[in-house]
Ligand SMILES: Nc1ncnc2c1ncn2[C@@H]1O[C@H](COP(=O)(O)OP(=O)(O)O)[C@@H](O)[C@H]1O
């Protein structure tokens with residue numbers, strides 16, 4: 275359960291995130307949709323405790339983001355797009371294990387979870403090979419395993435499919451849907467209406483740091499008679515003219 279309350283982040287003169295509030299229930303995928311520079315990454319980095327808010331807070335399973343960042347951190351799994359940042363000289367297993375250690379997991383539990391994830395993601399053939407020469411898709415699987423090895427109940431995805439080929443994108447999308455099945459609360463950011471429509475229960479549209487729409491897909495479709503891509507361009511484009 276994620277409750278974002280009046281969250282803000284100001285960088286010098288820029289209000290990157292400007293007083294946003296929304297909730298995500300367990301088993302729900304909320305799509306955070308916005309153009310480049312809208313404030314998606316800043317929002318997710320604050321929820322992930324990687325960046326301090328300049329205003330407001332969030333409650334993650336009841337833990338306060340500002341007052342209990344360590345507790346919040348233990349509830350959260352993160353998969354951010356772009357370079358996945360694995361250690362090339364370590365094996366896939368060692369990379370995942372290292373992350374489990376950072377989350378204070380005991381060895382036995384970490385080993386058990388890694389075994390499960392290896393089967394689930396089909397990593398048997400390469401789990402004990404160094405990741406340096408892995409394909410993008412293989413690295414993506416290791417990054418997925420790493421994001422969830424501590425069994426977090428909240429998952430944050432920041433444009434996780436950016437730059438991926440179709441096969442790797444589908445692996446990530448299936449993973450997001452499996453998180454929903456396991457009753458996790460999920461925020462998924464994207465600038466693609468199509469992808470958001472495919473995965474999300476609800477959409478929060480963010481523009482210049484502010485929420486301009488928060489609605490279920492069905493309600494959005496009804497409100498704007500169907501064509502969501504057009505709606506997005508219209509909402510965001512319209513705001514630019516103000
Ligand atoms: N560390 C930073 N210092 C200054 N400005 C930043 C920093 N990070 C992001 N911004 C600015 O905040 C705004 C929102 O950025 P970001 O959250 O990355 O947007 P998005 O992920 O939606 O593309 C942009 O105007 C960006 O230039």
Ligand SMILES: [Mg+2]
Nearest residue numbers: 314315316433
């Ligand atoms: Mg971003």
